Amino acid sequence: MFFLKEYYPVLIFLGFSLALAGVIFGASFILAVSDADTEKLSSYECGFDPYEDARNAFDVRFYLVAILFLLFDIETIFLFPWSVSLSQLPSIGYWSMLDFLFELVVGFIYAWQIGSLDWE
Amino acid sequence: MKFALIFQNDTVAFLPELFLAISILVVLLHGSFLGVTAASLHSYLTPSMVRLTSGTLFLSLLLVINNPVESQTLWNAIFIADYLSTWAKFIIFIGLLFCVSVSESYMFSARFRAYEFFVFILGIALSLCLLISSYDLLSIYLSMEFLSLIFYVLAAWKKNSYFSAEAGLKYFILGSVASIFFLFGSSLIYFSLGTTNLASLALLTENLSVSSAFIYFGLVCIVSALLFKLGAAPYHMWIADVYEGAPTLVSLIFALVPKVAFFVVVLRIAFTSFWSLFPTLWEDFFCICGLLSLFIGCLCGLGETKIKRILAFSSVGHVGFLCLGLASGSIEGIQAVLFYLVFYMLTAAFLWVYVLHLDLTSNSSLLTFADAIGLVRSNPFLGFGVVLMIFSLAGIPPFGGFFAKLNIFIGLVDSSFFIVAIFAVLTSVISAFYYIRLIKIFYFEKNNNWFFFAPLTKGASIVLVLSGLIIIFFMLSPNLFYLLSYKVGLGLFF
Amino acid sequence: MDFIHFFFVSTLLFVIGVGGVILNRTNIVVVLMSLELALLSVSLNFIIFSACLGDLTGQIFAIFILVIAACESSIGLAIILVYFRVRGSIRIDQASLLKS
Numbered sequence: 001m002f003f004l005k006e007y008y009p010v011l012i013f014l015g016f017s018l019a020l021a022g023v024i025f026g027a028s029f030i031l032a033v034s035d036a037d038t039e040k041l042s043s044y045e046c047g048f049d050p051y052e053d054a055r056n057a058f059d060v061r062f063y064l065v066a067i068l069f070l071l072f073d074i075e076t077i078f079l080f081p082w083s084v085s086l087s088q089l090p091s092i093g094y095w096s097m098l099d100f101l102f103e104l105v106v107g108f109i110y111a112w113q114i115g116s117l118d119w120e
Numbered sequence: 121m122k123f124a125l126i127f128q129n130d131t132v133a134f135l136p137e138l139f140l141a142i143s144i145l146v147v148l149l150h151g152s153f154l155g156v157t158a159a160s161l162h163s164y165l166t167p168s169m170v171r172l173t174s175g176t177l178f179l180s181l182l183l184v185i186n187n188p189v190e191s192q193t194l195w196n197a198i199f200i201a202d203y204l205s206t207w208a209k210f211i212i213f214i215g216l217l218f219c220v221s222v223s224e225s226y227m228f229s230a231r232f233r234a235y236e237f238f239v240f241i242l243g244i245a246l247s248l249c250l251l252i253s254s255y256d257l258l259s260i261y262l263s264m265e266f267l268s269l270i271f272y273v274l275a276a277w278k279k280n281s282y283f284s285a286e287a288g289l290k291y292f293i294l295g296s297v298a299s300i301f302f303l304f305g306s307s308l309i310y311f312s313l314g315t316t317n318l319a320s321l322a323l324l325t326e327n328l329s330v331s332s333a334f335i336y337f338g339l340v341c342i343v344s345a346l347l348f349k350l351g352a353a354p355y356h357m358w359i360a361d362v363y364e365g366a367p368t369l370v371s372l373i374f375a376l377v378p379k380v381a382f383f384v385v386v387l388r389i390a391f392t393s394f395w396s397l398f399p400t401l402w403e404d405f406f407c408i409c410g411l412l413s414l415f416i417g418c419l420c421g422l423g424e425t426k427i428k429r430i431l432a433f434s435s436v437g438h439v440g441f442l443c444l445g446l447a448s449g450s451i452e453g454i455q456a457v458l459f460y461l462v463f464y465m466l467t468a469a470f471l472w473v474y475v476l477h478l479d480l481t482s483n484s485s486l487l488t489f490a491d492a493i494g495l496v497r498s499n500p501f502l503g504f505g506v507v508l509m510i511f512s513l514a515g516i517p518p519f520g521g522f523f524a525k526l527n528i529f530i531g532l533v534d535s536s537f538f539i540v541a542i543f544a545v546l547t548s549v550i551s552a553f554y555y556i557r558l559i560k561i562f563y564f565e566k567n568n569n570w571f572f573f574a575p576l577t578k579g580a581s582i583v584l585v586l587s588g589l590i591i592i593f594f595m596l597s598p599n600l601f602y603l604l605s606y607k608v609g610l611g612l613f614f
Numbered sequence: 615m616d617f618i619h620f621f622f623v624s625t626l627l628f629v630i631g632v633g634g635v636i637l638n639r640t641n642i643v644v645v646l647m648s649l650e651l652a653l654l655s656v657s658l659n660f661i662i663f664s665a666c667l668g669d670l671t672g673q674i675f676a677i678f679i680l681v682i683a684a685c686e687s688s689i690g691l692a693i694i695l696v697y698f699r700v701r702g703s704i705r706i707d708q709a710s711l712l713k714s
Contacts, residue, residue, distance in 0.1 A: 060695070063691070063695070067688045067691070067692070070684055070688055071684070071685070071688065073684075074680075074681050074684045074685070077677070077680065077681065078677075078681070081677070090126070092126060092127065103141075103145060106145045106148065106149060107148075109149060109152070110148050110149065110152045113149075113152035113153060113155075113156060114152055114155065258671075258674070258675055258678065261678075261682075262678060262682070265682045265685075265686070269685060269686060269689050272689055272690075272693060273689060273692075273693075276693050276696050276697075279696055279699070279700075280700065281700070282700055282701065285693070285696050285697040285699075285700045285701065286697065286701075288693045288696065288697070289642070289693055289694065289697050292689070292690055292693050293635065293645055293649075296649050296686060296690070297632065297635055297649070297652075299686075300628075300631075300632070300649065300652045300653060300656060303653070303656040303679065304628060304656050304659070306675075307656055307659040307660050307663060307672075307675075310660065310663055310667075310671065310672060310675075311621075311659075311663040311666070311667070314667050314669060315669075315671070316671055316675070
């Protein structure tokens with residue numbers, strides 16, 4: 001055991017993940033009410049029929065969701081270097097990033113208002 | 121609040137841009153919230169948007185003129201505020217105010233119900249202001265991309281028109297290639313000189329005896345990308361198609377405002393940073409580009425029958441003149457370029473507003489000469505004004521365009537570019553042919569159909585009167601433009 | 615470390631990207647992919663030069679290039695969508711309605 005002393009954190013991590021997965025799965029297995037019908041038991045593929053021909057007409061709503069995801073993911077890219085170096089920046093560093101996030105929130109409110117986030 | 125002391129001066133100097141940025145957010149939210157109720161009430165959002173946008177642009181203009189900061193670099197030397205940036209922003213705002221005043225009636229007649237167009241105009245204003253104030257290759261690239269992305273969307277604005285979609289696609293592909301060449305060139309400059317700041321580049325290349333191939337190739341890439349966005353030859357291929365395919369209001373914006381900003385950037389790169397490379401690189405480069413642009417502008421314009429393409433090729437020719445003014449490499453050259461830019465913008469404003477008026481009254485999708493027949497019968501004053509503007513474009517005295525070309529020729533001859541000057545005069549004469557042909561069509565052609573008479577709208581008349589008066593009666597009071605261009609040119613050098 | 619070899623790789627990628635834009639005859643989406651490849655190669659260029667010079671400016675430039683590339687590709691896809699809706703195909707040879 002003394003050879004593997006540095007790997008104790010990995011063991012703790014393994015134990016935590018097993019416990020967490022067991023709690024979540026076990027709770028839903030024991031406590032949930034199961035009222036199965038054909039629609040719920042069929043396999044899921046984004047609303048499509050899963051065993052159909054793969055060459056359907058592409059729904060533009062997927063493209064819209066992908067583009068919105070891309071833009072907010074780019075915002076997240078900027079959050080990473082900022083969060084790492086924040087301890088060495090004066091308070092203007094904090095407020096610049098908050099201003100950037102605020103502008104993207106305004107864009108989000110605009111997208112919400114004109115209905116890009118509705119699926120139908 | 122200690123951070124207020126670090127960037128206080130920079131914030132004060134950047135008040136116009138900050139005001140524009142905040143107003144973009146406010147106008148966007150205002151439009152989106154109001155658009156929901158407007159659609160339910162069947163009311164019409166464009167008039168309030170026009171007034172908001174023109175009010176914002178006017179207030180930003182006041183902020184620019186009253187800037188307390190004189191001449192210093194800002195924001196860690198990425199931006200600069202000097203006379204050139206103040207007066208170039210002034211010209212940009214005047215041009216955009218022209219566009220907005222014309223747009224209301226156009227959008228009513230052409231049935232554009234989209235209010236995002238005005239948010240785009242504010243975005244164009246912000247990006248052009250940032251581009252003019254840029255003093256680092258990074259900020260030039262970011263502002264240029266901001267501007268170009270808005271322009272790609274505007275070119276493809278009409279969703280059910282073949283021509284608009286194709287124009288947007290072509291502009292997007294070619295414009296992105298140009299931006300990538302700009303980036304490649306700036307990466308080579310960064311590698312050979314270790315910095316991207318224009319002031320540091322000026323200090324490093326001050327007494328350059330040996331230049332590596334990296335610097336030359338990088339500079340050629342950078343300035344080629346900038347000349348591409350202007351429409352100089354040999355990068356002129358996209359101009360005719362995009363000006364013709366885009367909706368006419370969008371072509372008006374393309375023709376008026378970006379040229380000033382891109383020429384300011386080229387001036388900063390050629391005259392501030394890499395001034396010592398003038399005899400080896402810039403003279404030959406700008407002479408070749410200028411002569412090619414003049415040549416192509418006059419030859420391709422001769423064979424065209426569609427009005428928007430003729431105006432596009434004439435703009436290629438004028439960019440050629442401006443490149444020749446840069447090639448002369450003296451203070452007279454810079455002054456001539458700045459002077460010519462103002463006069464080109466005013467003349468283009470008049471002519472494109474006339475094309476907009478034609479576009480509303482004709483029922484074909486592409487304007488040809490057949491639509492321009494009979495202007496003098498339907499609206500004699502407008503016809504006379506267009507004739508005088510065309511004389512100014514062709515360089516006939518005593519209108520403003522003649523003095524602009526005269527300044528460029530004086531600069532060229534002072535720097536001993538005699539053969540180039542002679543060639544420029546010859547191409548100017550040949551291109552005058554297709555200008556005068558337009559006048560012949562207005563006055564002397566007989567039309568087979570009925571004339572359709574439409575009155576000029578209020579916004580269009582304001583633009584036509586302002587630009588027409590300045591150009592036609594220029595000789596009575598030329599002092600203002602000469603003094604301003606001299607002051608700005610000297611500010612660039614010292 | 616011989617940085618010139620890295621520079622050859624990124625320049626080769628750049629040439630392939632720009633060549634893909636120019637020499638393409640059929641598909642517009644291939645043009646978009648080549649543009650992204652060229653932008654990526656320039657970004658790689660900046661990071662190489664930043665490592666070679668020991669300066670941080672190149673890496674900052676590279677992050678900004680990434681962000682602009684993402685925005686540009688989303689606008690490019692939107693324009694291709696509009697074009698496809700109007701024309702019904704994405705072949706470039708048929709995009710010649712505006713020729714004189």
